[in-house]
Amino acid sequence: MxxxxxxxxxxxxxxxxxxxxxxxxxxxxxxxxxxxxxxxxxxxxxxxxxxxxxxxxxxxxxxxxxxxxxxxxxxxxxxxxxxxxxxxxxxxxxxxxxxxxxxxxxAPEVKKKIQQRQESRNIDVAFEADYERCYLVLLTLKNDIASKLSTYYEFEQNQKLVHTLPILEGIIDELSSAQAQADKLRAWRLARRMLIWLQTMNP
Ligand SMILES: [Zn+2]
Incomplete structure (x- = not known):
């Protein structure tokens, strides 16, 4: 009772x-x-x-x-x-x-709901973290490249890097200004592709 x-x-x-x-x-x-x-x-x-x-x-x-x-x-x-x-x-x-x-x-259905919401929140958090990481890595690379092109001689010697710089700056711009989730996803994909490409040419 x-x-x-x-x-x-x-x-x-x-x-x-x-x-x-x-x-x-x-x-x-x-x-x-x-x-x-x-x-x-x-x-x-x-x-x-x-x-x-x-x-x-x-x-x-x-x-x-x-x-x-x-x-x-x-x-x-x-x-x-x-x-x-x-x-x-x-x-x-x-x-x-x-x-x-x-x-x-x-109640099991409430438990399931809580679990699902927590999982989707974890995915969001992981995405935000990788987004931030890509941004910081690209920013560092951009500064590296810019410092490698500080003299006319270096500028002449590193034609490939000269072309990379504005593309890199464009992606960094997109990463820092994207607000809507779709824009962020687009910028993030570009950043990932850029990172892979930069790794292959090893500036
Ligand atoms: Zn309200």
Whole structure:
């Protein structure tokens, strides 16, 4: 037979729920692409009109959130209230059930959803890291080549490099200015191809 939670138990449960990482709550109940900037992450807000410059901000260190568009925010519980359109008590009961607090297990379909979102986030993180790496390697190579072409004599001797430099600069430009995911992917592919090509000619 279940015993009714006491008031103290309930407050304790709410405290526990508020400590579930905001990123995990976002992944489980909201979803969407996140951009990480140090201790915060931003996403397009699904709760107000077109959000072309992402205004939903998750503060990872404080474990709370705020949308600068609809001016809503708060704890992880507030996020679930807004995401599911439910009251405080229902949000608490839902998170507790889904995260297995005071119950035995996370529902399998929720667990699967959480896992899928985490996997796709890991892929995003890996891509961003390789993107950054390509950018830095190309920048270093560009500076190397530029320094090899500092005198007229060297300029004459390294015709191949002379032609490489503007192409390299173009790709670096694209890498640093691409915003949309499709543009980033394009710039990244160009960068990868350039890196392979540069390796074969070994400047
Ligand atoms: Zn909003």
């Amino acid at each position: 279940r015993t009714k939670n006491t008031q103290a138990d309930y407050i304790d449960l709410v405290d526990q729920l508020k400590r579930i990482p905001i990123l995990q709550i976002f992944d489980s109940y909201v979803g969407g692409k996140l951009r990480h900037h140090g201790k915060k992450a931003v996403a397009a807000c699904p709760w107000h009109g077109r959000d072309s410059s992402p205004s939903l901000t998750l503060y990872v260190d404080r474990n709370n959130w705020y949308c600068y568009g609809c001016q809503k925010g708060g704890t992880v519980i507030d996020m679930v209230m807004v995401a599911l359109g439910v009251d405080f008590k229902t949000a608490v009961a839902t998170i507790a059930r889904d995260f297995g607090l005071r119950t035995c297990q996370i």
